[in-house]
Amino acid sequence: MSVLAVLEQRAGQWHRMSFETLAAAQQIARELGTTVAAAVLGHGVEALANELAATDVATVYAFEHELLKDYTPDAYTMALEAFIDLFSPDILLFPHTYQVRDYLPKLATRLNRVAVTGVIAHRIEDGELTLVRQLFQGKLNADVRFAGEAPHLASLQAGAYRADHVAKGAAPIEVILPSVELSGIRTRPLAPFRAAEHTVDLSAAERIVSVGRGIKEADNIPLIEKLATALGAELAASRPICDAGWLPMERQVGSSGQTVAPKLYVAIGISGAIQHLVGMKGARTVVAINKDPGAPIFEIADYGIVGDLFQVVPAIIEALK
Numbered sequence: 001m002s003v004l005a006v007l008e009q010r011a012g013q014w015h016r017m018s019f020e021t022l023a024a025a026q027q028i029a030r031e032l033g034t035t036v037a038a039a040v041l042g043h044g045v046e047a048l049a050n051e052l053a054a055t056d057v058a059t060v061y062a063f064e065h066e067l068l069k070d071y072t073p074d075a076y077t078m079a080l081e082a083f084i085d086l087f088s089p090d091i092l093l094f095p096h097t098y099q100v101r102d103y104l105p106k107l108a109t110r111l112n113r114v115a116v117t118g119v120i121a122h123r124i125e126d127g128e129l130t131l132v133r134q135l136f137q138g139k140l141n142a143d144v145r146f147a148g149e150a151p152h153l154a155s156l157q158a159g160a161y162r163a164d165h166v167a168k169g170a171a172p173i174e175v176i177l178p179s180v181e182l183s184g185i186r187t188r189p190l191a192p193f194r195a196a197e198h199t200v201d202l203s204a205a206e207r208i209v210s211v212g213r214g215i216k217e218a219d220n221i222p223l224i225e226k227l228a229t230a231l232g233a234e235l236a237a238s239r240p241i242c243d244a245g246w247l248p249m250e251r252q253v254g255s256s257g258q259t260v261a262p263k264l265y266v267a268i269g270i271s272g273a274i275q276h277l278v279g280m281k282g283a284r285t286v287v288a289i290n291k292d293p294g295a296p297i298f299e300i301a302d303y304g305i306v307g308d309l310f311q312v313v314p315a316i317i318e319a320l321k
């Protein structure tokens with residue numbers, strides 16, 4: 001039995017969720033009494049592999065190939081499938097990123113396996129791994145166990161594990177030169193979507209100020225924007241705000257928007273509907289500002305301010321100045 005964390009980088013930068021996955025892999029391996037390894041795919045990943053080599057894993061696998069420089073589902077699948085054939089890891093864990101959502105089902109199909117996606121927690125019972133994932137917009141949690149033969153594949157939801165729990169250590173690096181064929185790659189990558197103007201990846205934000213229907217009208221959004229700027233935070237919103245076109249859809253947090261796990265999440269005039277909570281309850285510290293003391297958001301808030309946002313927010317901005 002062995003665990004492999006397959007981490008994500010783009011243009012030499014780690015995806016923030018990579019280290020959450022590594023922390024989870026270390027924890028699961030420890031609890032199963034088995035070894036853990038980490039893999040990074042790309043072209044020129046030496047520096048990233050060196051960083052991984054300072055963590056407590058048995059081996060760092062650095063996949064090097066020029067056809068892995070720009071992500072394509074075909075190249076990633078080819079490289080990982082060949083590796084799995086050769087090294088037979090039992091459990092492969094991935095961050096539940098857009099990229100992983102793109103290639104993991106393909107990899108699973110190639111291996112004739114299923115992938116358990118969006119895992120939020122795990123338990124070990126009688127030496128068996130049980131994964132927990134959410135159903136019906138987070139209304140139900142389902143326990144899932146792998147059946148059949150390894151390899152088993154799972155992706156981990158943002159914020160489910162803590163990146164700062166990665167155990168330090170010293171690990172050898174093994175460079176893997178996968179045979180990736182250009183003829184097998186059926187897509188040609190264009191510029192990455194995150195580089196496009198006006199798009200934002202909230203899942204990578206460390207601080208988020210999020211606004212809900214309590215803001216009343218579009219003309220009041222700049223007040224919240226001011227607070228976000230003062231805090232060095234990204235601006236986000238509940239669904240009604242995006243549905244109304246007051247902020248772009250890419251800034252929506254929740255079950256039909258983005259899942260975020262910042263260090264700080266400030267929810268302003270947001271009631272705390274379950275569809276919103278599933279997108280942000282991985283935040284480390286939640287501050288809620290709401291005039292209704294019975295608003296459900298206060299059940300998960302670390303700090304609650306009961307008051308009119310039109311008085312509270314300007315006062316905070318003033319204090320921050």
Ligand SMILES: Cc1cc2nc3c(=O)[nH]c(=O)nc-3n(C[C@H](O)[C@H](O)[C@H](O)COP(=O)(O)OP(=O)(O)OC[C@H]3O[C@@H](n4cnc5c(N)ncnc54)[C@H](O)[C@@H]3O)c2cc1C
Nearest residue numbers: 212213214238239254255256257269270271275276291309
């Ligand atoms: C299939 C489905 C998917 C969904 N996906 C999402 C999703 O991804 N994200 C999402 O957010 N929602 C989603 N929803 C909608 C969700 O159910 C809620 O309707 C929505 O989250 C409510 O948004 P809100 O909290 O901004 O508004 P409301 O629920 O109307 O809450 C407004 C809050 O503002 C407070 N308030 C009002 N005035 C003030 C003031 N002056 N000062 C301070 N507080 C004030 C009120 O007390 C209230 O708590 C989804 C729903 C469905 C059915």
